[in-house]
Amino acid sequence: MGMIGGSLEAFIGAVHRRGSQLDGEIELVCGAFSSNPEKSKATGEALYLNPSRVYGSYEEMILKEKELPEGERMDFVSIVTPNHVHFPAAKMALENGFHVVCDKPATLNLAEAKELKTIIDKSGLIFALTHNYTGYPMVKEAKAMVDAGDLGEIRKIIVEYPQGWLIDLVEATGQKQADWRTDPARCGAAGAIGDIGTHAENLVEYITGLHITELCADLTIFVDGRKLDDDGNILLHYNNGAKGLLHCSQICNGEENDLNVRIYGTKAGISWKQMDPNTLIVRTRDDGARIVRTNVGKLSANAMAHTRQPAGHPEGYVETFANIYRNFSMALRARWEGKEADPIYDFPGIEEGIRGMAFIENVVRSANDHQNKWTKFEI
Amino acid sequence: MGMIGGSLEAFIGAVHRRGSQLDGEIELVCGAFSSNPEKSKATGEALYLNPSRVYGSYEEMILKEKELPEGERMDFVSIVTPNHVHFPAAKMALENGFHVVCDKPATLNLAEAKELKTIIDKSGLIFALTHNYTGYPMVKEAKAMVDAGDLGEIRKIIVEYPQGWLIDLVEATGQKQADWRTDPARCGAAGAIGDIGTHAENLVEYITGLHITELCADLTIFVDGRKLDDDGNILLHYNNGAKGLLHCSQICNGEENDLNVRIYGTKAGISWKQMDPNTLIVRTRDDGARIVRTNVGKLSANAMAHTRQPAGHPEGYVETFANIYRNFSMALRARWEGKEADPIYDFPGIEEGIRGMAFIENVVRSANDHQNKWTKFEI
Amino acid sequence: MGMIGGSLEAFIGAVHRRGSQLDGEIELVCGAFSSNPEKSKATGEALYLNPSRVYGSYEEMILKEKELPEGERMDFVSIVTPNHVHFPAAKMALENGFHVVCDKPATLNLAEAKELKTIIDKSGLIFALTHNYTGYPMVKEAKAMVDAGDLGEIRKIIVEYPQGWLIDLVEATGQKQADWRTDPARCGAAGAIGDIGTHAENLVEYITGLHITELCADLTIFVDGRKLDDDGNILLHYNNGAKGLLHCSQICNGEENDLNVRIYGTKAGISWKQMDPNTLIVRTRDDGARIVRTNVGKLSANAMAHTRQPAGHPEGYVETFANIYRNFSMALRARWEGKEADPIYDFPGIEEGIRGMAFIENVVRSANDHQNKWTKFEI
Amino acid sequence: MGMIGGSLEAFIGAVHRRGSQLDGEIELVCGAFSSNPEKSKATGEALYLNPSRVYGSYEEMILKEKELPEGERMDFVSIVTPNHVHFPAAKMALENGFHVVCDKPATLNLAEAKELKTIIDKSGLIFALTHNYTGYPMVKEAKAMVDAGDLGEIRKIIVEYPQGWLIDLVEATGQKQADWRTDPARCGAAGAIGDIGTHAENLVEYITGLHITELCADLTIFVDGRKLDDDGNILLHYNNGAKGLLHCSQICNGEENDLNVRIYGTKAGISWKQMDPNTLIVRTRDDGARIVRTNVGKLSANAMAHTRQPAGHPEGYVETFANIYRNFSMALRARWEGKEADPIYDFPGIEEGIRGMAFIENVVRSANDHQNKWTKFEI
Incomplete structure (x- = not known):
């Protein structure tokens, strides 16, 4: 996973990181955590990332990661920026072959959301939207x-x-x-x-x-x-x-x-x-x-x-994100293995x-x- | 107190009776409990009323009670009928000198409510409306x-x-x-x-x-x-x-x-x-x-x-009616004694x-x- | 009902009065509300009792009421004093033919409670103990x-x-x-x-x-x-x-x-x-x-x-006393009518x-x- | 972190893994997940571990890891076995220079717990006990x-x-x-x-x-x-x-x-x-x-x-483990950096x-x- 947005001072970035890492199925390998390169770098350091994979912009991240060999490069991006960046970042990721997890709401406006659906459909890639409360x-x-x-x-x-x-x-x-x-x-x-x-x-x-x-x-x-x-x-x-x-x-x-x-x-x-x-x-x-x-x-x-957990051991907010990330990772794996994803492990997408x-x-x-x-x- | 409506099978009549009697300040002395004289009579018997003061209609009750000597006749009526009877019963009671407690909503329609206000104002009598939940x-x-x-x-x-x-x-x-x-x-x-x-x-x-x-x-x-x-x-x-x-x-x-x-x-x-x-x-x-x-x-x-009650001894629904009846009785008493009613002991009236x-x-x-x-x- | 104890400044006396009067089955007709005759008198006045039936002591009340004609005299006493008076007051009431409702605990000590049972059994009268929370x-x-x-x-x-x-x-x-x-x-x-x-x-x-x-x-x-x-x-x-x-x-x-x-x-x-x-x-x-x-x-x-009440109309503390008094009055009535009391309408007694x-x-x-x-x- | 116990079918092992990974401060690098080597191997595979670091016994893990170069070998063990294994596993880990996180209760009996304290004191290493509810x-x-x-x-x-x-x-x-x-x-x-x-x-x-x-x-x-x-x-x-x-x-x-x-x-x-x-x-x-x-x-x-999280975003059971692991990792880091650990980031130890x-x-x-x-x- 490569993260777009989510610098140290952001709220939702840390939530996505915790949710995605809870089950040990997803590894954060790179990030463009801020449009401010210094902030991005500081965040990457705090997260123990390889400095060479901490980028100053999402564009850079997408292009550089694409050049890495399969199996080494990130499998998908997680977009946790303010809303106006959702569409361009998702578009570029999809058009360069990366699956996408995106925070809600999907885009800045309805027209963008419809266009994003067209892009997703064309790409054949997986898009998850973190309407977490249904998790x-x-x-x-x-x-x-x-x-x-x-x-x-x-x-x-x-x-x-x-x-x-x-x-x-x-x-x-x-x-x-x-x-x-x-x-x-x-x-x-x-x-x-x-x-x-x-x-x-x-x-x-x-x-x-x-x-x-x-x-x-x-x-x-x-x-x-x-x-x-x-x-x-x-x-x-x-x-x-x-x-x-x-x-x-x-x-x-x-x-x-x-x-x-x-x-x-x-x-x-x-x-x-x-x-x-x-x-x-x-x-x-x-x-x-x-x-x-x-x-x-x-x-x-x-x-x-x-x-x-067993009954009475409270599960909370972080698990709702974990559920989306876990189900998304299962869908990815099913695809890699040429299987059907099990509909019980559902998650919101572009229709939502x-x-x-x-x-x-x-x-x-x-x-x-x-x-x-x-x-x-x-x- | 004389009750209009509230036969044994009614719900709200019993609530008014319990609420009015809770504090020992008000005595039920007569009633026209139903437009069906048999039902009215049976209710009066069940309530240990003097049979001579159980009436077949509210009109009869108001007129007969009015003929009784002061101190013996009822002081006010409590109207607990379906809504369409509220206005005519309240009107007749007021015009014959009886204060009124009436269940909500006040009347069958707004025009009646406004007319009732005119009648109340003219009578100079006290009118309470049992919007009990504010009690x-x-x-x-x-x-x-x-x-x-x-x-x-x-x-x-x-x-x-x-x-x-x-x-x-x-x-x-x-x-x-x-x-x-x-x-x-x-x-x-x-x-x-x-x-x-x-x-x-x-x-x-x-x-x-x-x-x-x-x-x-x-x-x-x-x-x-x-x-x-x-x-x-x-x-x-x-x-x-x-x-x-x-x-x-x-x-x-x-x-x-x-x-x-x-x-x-x-x-x-x-x-x-x-x-x-x-x-x-x-x-x-x-x-x-x-x-x-x-x-x-x-x-x-x-x-x-x-x-x-002391803290933690639950007070409930019946006390809300009791509060209105108790405050109404205090207002009556203040009037009889030529005093101002204490505004802390408030109750809803025709404005509400x-x-x-x-x-x-x-x-x-x-x-x-x-x-x-x-x-x-x-x- | 004649009340023993329960002057205006007491807590539990008012509870018993409200509970006993809630259903309109019981009338407070007399009282010895305090060992202080002035307080007893003031309480009787506040409760609109006939001054001739407000007594300076429970002994006086029991003896005077006994002399009144049947149908006019109190049917039972309600004892709401501190615990040490429960036994002597109950004993005297029972020995003079009055049924008893008594606040809990039954007596000052176990020996008194056992003796009270003997007295009750001998009298053949009804004794209710207001362990109200089971109501x-x-x-x-x-x-x-x-x-x-x-x-x-x-x-x-x-x-x-x-x-x-x-x-x-x-x-x-x-x-x-x-x-x-x-x-x-x-x-x-x-x-x-x-x-x-x-x-x-x-x-x-x-x-x-x-x-x-x-x-x-x-x-x-x-x-x-x-x-x-x-x-x-x-x-x-x-x-x-x-x-x-x-x-x-x-x-x-x-x-x-x-x-x-x-x-x-x-x-x-x-x-x-x-x-x-x-x-x-x-x-x-x-x-x-x-x-x-x-x-x-x-x-x-x-x-x-x-x-x-219908569902969602809170019933509370006062109703628990009302339930005991109502059931006690049903037991009394059943006895007067020579019937069996219905065990559904239960109340605590001397065994408890x-x-x-x-x-x-x-x-x-x-x-x-x-x-x-x-x-x-x-x- | 190397885990002792916690095969796939265990309950508490997964809790420790999730808790330790939530904040991205700790990496699971090896494990002896079961006394049954097949189960241990299967668990390691499911957790994407390097097969060479999935061991058939905790003894093997401790000895093999000790031979790895510093910076590569595990820093501490997490013991999530049934109680009777706590003491021998903790003892061996400590005596071979590994810090310990251990599930509660500390040991099989009090004598073991006291002996464990002696071992910990002698080793100068850090021992955390996951009494998680205080987290x-x-x-x-x-x-x-x-x-x-x-x-x-x-x-x-x-x-x-x-x-x-x-x-x-x-x-x-x-x-x-x-x-x-x-x-x-x-x-x-x-x-x-x-x-x-x-x-x-x-x-x-x-x-x-x-x-x-x-x-x-x-x-x-x-x-x-x-x-x-x-x-x-x-x-x-x-x-x-x-x-x-x-x-x-x-x-x-x-x-x-x-x-x-x-x-x-x-x-x-x-x-x-x-x-x-x-x-x-x-x-x-x-x-x-x-x-x-x-x-x-x-x-x-x-x-x-x-x-x-912000208010109203429920934090639950997994966060209590995360708090202990995060604080434990801060204490480790403080030690490595030659600093005092901040007492606000407390966790239970052998005294508890x-x-x-x-x-x-x-x-x-x-x-x-x-x-x-x-x-x-x-x-």
Whole structure:
């Protein structure tokens, strides 16, 4: 693996490194950790990389690695930069024969995401998108329950993603995470909606298989001086007739990272919270509620395939990245061995990326339309 | 107290009786418990009432009681009938000199509520509306915190009221609670919105003092054969610029009675859940979270005035009715003694009733408008 | 009902009044609320009693009421005094033909409790002991599950009752609750063990039907100047071979009233917490966990018989007293009507009182024995 | 790092590998993964090790690695075998110049642990013991609070470790984890007490700095055919006068891995649960309760030094091992660089190992003594 972005001061780069290394299947062999060569070099040193494989730009890395003999050169790139670099870096990697793991959202805008799909399809290479929250065992279990019909027909879906870290103008303090996430040039047309709203949208679509058909959005910038939405409330209609709500925010004072979802069907309702990720509650009116827990009792094959510890030994955030990297490495290996990848070891790809970018653009379009109630979800 | 409605098979009548009797300040002396005289009589017997004061209709009760000597006749009526009887019964009671406690929502429609206010004002009598959920000590504490500025400027409000008891056509089975609550002639223009949505709206307005200025509603009837909404999702704008979400439902499979509210301000965020009513969580980004509990540590005078037990001895639903009845009886006593009522012992009245009826009508209007996004909140 | 003790400044008297009046089946007609006649009188006035039936002593009350005609005089006494008055008041009431409801623990010591049983048996009257915590619906459900064999053979029982209100010498401040509960002359041989440990012991014996056969106790007085234990840890052996732990404390800083119990059997384990009383968790290794909730789904007849509200409308502490008083009144009525009382409407009596007093004495004996490990549980 | 034990079918070996690799500071370079050379070889292959450094025994590994040039040979061994191999493997590694990380409990018995300390002291090498649960950030915070005096004088300590996986004779099914953990020859004198009770004991001593002075233990074998205790209840006295309870069990049906601790002092009480590890509750009688959370607000340097993610991104079990390995690697590096290790980056060593072995032996001695109540804690 070669990493693009992820210098020492970044947050998500270290997460990708830990996730990719957890299972001992992937080795970090090179990197272009920063557009600042000094920073890239310092990061490479801290990671004990061979200095000759620490590059000053991703372009350099891709070209130089390509010249290395097969078996020695990196097999794929991991892109962990701000959003605006996703597309050019992924494009160049794919066009030079490298598979790609990319942080979400896929690209800077929908057009790029569609173009990226064309490039991927043409390349025949593997592309993984780290919508990590669907990597939790209990999210896998929720999906398996929906697939098995345990919820009956789905009627109502509430998905929330409140955070509170941007209650004031953190970006003015030089805090790196806040800096680019609030800058349209680097993060795209939306703030909270792009950064966390897409996770919420992806989570629902992953579990239920439903698609949004129309929506009505109300976005707000609460903090003076901020350029992009820090709060959003959205009414949703799904393609089976279900109704939904999605809200996400970065100004919910004191909230940490409370992604959560409730899905109600004719037979049962389920709820799951990212901050208590090894618990899935299943409720029914007539038979009461069950607590489904990671590695307790009989669970779906999909849930078990993403569980590492015995019951009660908490698995958390880093394992969700590990699950994507592990599954991606299994897909690579299957390809090398000429086998079919096992669908139980799933991971998000460009289709999810396109839907996420479309979500952002449709939400922003709806929010900017103060007259018409419903905005058709267009891709 | 004389009760109108509340025969043995009703749910809310028994709640009012228990709440009114809990503190030993109020005595049930007469009743017209049903429009069916046999049922009324049977209820009166079960309640050990003097048979001569068990009436076949509220009209009879009001007129007969009025003829009794002062000190012997009932002091006030408690109206616990389906909604369509609220207005005529309250009107007749007031016009004959009896104070009124009335279940919510205030009336069948907004026009009646406004007219009722005129009648109340003219009568000079006391009218209490049993929006009971604001009677919990921790709701009082939340209001006191907002009033003291502990939350700073309020930015976002999420209020939810999911239930699951109407996931199928319960009203077709003869179940009495479902029967009238789904019948427009007896409950008004809305189903879930009127029955429980008004509690949610009232809870927010009580705690924050904010008013809705415009809204965008999406109501649904999920169960075939049902006549009124069993689910609603609403975007809200408040008069200080805060944004909000309200959703309520009676088809959230497995949910019991999960009224809950989260309010986020510039200084802190709070959350409260009716099903864990003695806990109020206060969160801040920079100083972490506190658990505020009924009768633990230093609390507001308002919270303490509505607490009966030492810490950790759960107070629940019946106490919320008791708080309204107790405060109403204190207001009556203050009047008799020519004193000012102490504002700490507050209870909802016709103003809250009017706002609740306006909420229903504005929501239904918005839901029926599939074109325009925002509906001004009009009273 | 005539009340003995329970003046305005007492805690438990008001609880008994509210509990007894909640269902409208019992009327407070007289009282000897304090050994101080002025206080008794003031309490009677505040409760709107006929002054002629507010007495200066329980002896006076019993004798005067006895002279009133049947149908007019009180039917039973409710004894809510400090412990040392329980026995003489109950004895006199019974010997003069009045049934008795008595707060726990039954008496000042085991000898009194045994004598009281003899008196009750001789009188043929009804005696109820307000071990109220077994009145919760989910405790009834737990008992029903054990009775049905759902837990299999019981192996381990952990019961806890931590409180924190006596972390310092509150009794020196004149606080009335602390005052008599820490005075051996009025509360008996134990402090925390008598006041709350007996609730814990009773809760386990009620749910499981098991009896303690031997125990090993470690009692402590943590607060200087205190005369009785404010903390206790006890190892227990039960008559079926189960092992147990009981600990109770009044110096667990910040704990409110956290009575809780966990019972593990060969087939399942259950847990219940008084501060979240409407929830019962049932766990199994192989089939995961269930959340059993008051009035949700199919519950035992016993649980349903002690439930007043629909699901999700919290029932709490006052209802546990109401359940004992309601059941006691049903037993009285059954007797008057010459019928058998329905065993579903159960309440604790003198047998539980004797076991509670024996528990106190055995624990104190064990705690005072620093040599021998196991103390046989003797009655 | 060279690993001793930890073949593919083992549980704890994979945990150590993941934990040691999470931060990219440690590389697994060799291993003797099983006493069965075929299994060892297969494990080495699966881990992509150089076959020449996959050994058939730890003796072979230690001797062969010693011959490799410095910089190439392993720096330390990680011992993840059943208990009976800990001592000989650690001894040989130390005597041949290799530092040691060892799973807990330290050895098969107390005598071995003491001898191991002598060997370590003589070698001047570093020894880490993976009592991993003290590696959680909120356990670090709890310790920091105690050290800062925030709890005042500690009075009462309750520590629990219930599991339910051994409710029947799992060891008879060939399940590898159960197999050796219930065999005295491989795990030592105690079952549950050694496997999990030592974690509970270590957790309390780590947070509070207190030592047990005497104890009274009740151990049970509930499952027919089992050779060692599967349940234990223990009364404890600490060296400051605090009283405690420790219970642990592997027959608590449905419990997963519920290590938890409550510590009550004169100023505050705290509680922490391993299954919700990023939350620490601090309670006071007079000022209510606080929720302290990983990476929220102002925390101790020690807690922050063991935190990898932003608030609300759950850190779990694997991070606790990573913390020990990371700190161990920092200590190694400090030594190589001739610096003092920073005490904030602490990890358990042989002192904790000796105390743990002494705990086991004292508990077993007390349990076997049915006459004397208190057993002095001897080392």
